[in-house]
Amino acid sequence: MRLNETQIAQVDAQVKRLVKSGSYYGKLYRELGITGIGSQEEFEKLPFSSKEDLRNAYPLGIQAVPDGQVVRIHSSSGTTGKPVIIPYTAKDVEDWAEMFSRCYEMAGITKEDRIQITPGYGLWTAGIGFQAGCEKLGAMAIPMGPGNTDKQLQMMVDLKATVITATSSYALLLAEEIGKRGLKDQISLKKGVIGSERWGEKMREYIRKGLGIDLYDIYGLTEIYGPGIGINCEKEAGIHYWDDYIYIEIIDPKTGEPVPDGEEGEIVITTLVKEGAPLLRFRTHDISRIIPEPCSCKSSYPRIDIIKGRSDDMFKVRGVNMFPSQVEDLLKDVDGVSSEYTITIAYDEEQNRDIMIVTAEAEGRVNFERTAAVIRGLFKSRIGITPKVTIVPVGTLPRSEKKTKRVTDYRER
């Protein structure tokens, strides 16, 4: 999807403002001799921005406005190293609330609703984003934050909350508690707006049934405002995003080249009007694709597909992108198989193609050959690739406290 003329002008203005500000990116653009953009081609020559840049610029190096204009900061919880700090102007805060309010509207939520907010408040962008969007919409916010399940459920019942906002894991916990305590007929929930961690269809089904609600996935990341830059509509066909605030391109994570609309790759986001910390071509490492067809909900906001995984985990076999999460989902459905597995990929010169060997564990009670055939069949039908499958007894594959290395790739890079 190409930038339209308004977006080109917006990016051009962002570049010029950054250069003038002398911020981290302003200096970088000046060094590279970048003064503005006037076309898609010039835009695609802009360097990518990344989380590493933001760490290098810690704490406030990316701030692109005078101190007097910054009204708030947020920080993303880095798993390693320094956190990332993002400064917001009053307009940034206002724009974020506007986007979030649109998300609620897309989910059919109105000012008559009562929204129980369970994501955390604080440096993180979660709770406060859900709250600001709720107030902008004019609905009633019930600002709980996470935890304290007794109080949480008491408020949910007594205040007749109609919408729950949560991470998928916390929504699951609440669904289980409501089931255990037999509260289902005392709650008034109709909808759930769930933060964008990747979650399986089984979990989704459990929450949907357990709470008796429709579910909406909200997308966003702290570096780009926070959650609220997109959400799925009632057709549950991808995520609409707000292209008057952000521009999304999809790139090949290996080469950095944009891929055609409809093809999978890494989401790269450009903020169009952000003031405190504009980011141009920010690499999210989230994998998705542009859905080029118009949505049957009639919304004209463009769509990306649901997030498939992280580019860091992606591997490609015979031209098909795969993720460990897909393999995990698939093995879950096979009787007697453990959650442990390894994948080996090599290039077979004689056959002139990639070969993939999956090693999985099964309990002694099941037939290993039949189990291997079931797994091969699932790979073929769900992913489109038929691997060689070896089954070994449970306990054979190495266990590790840390994240286990699942994929070994012997192909030349």
Ligand code: ZN
């Ligand atoms: Zn739609």
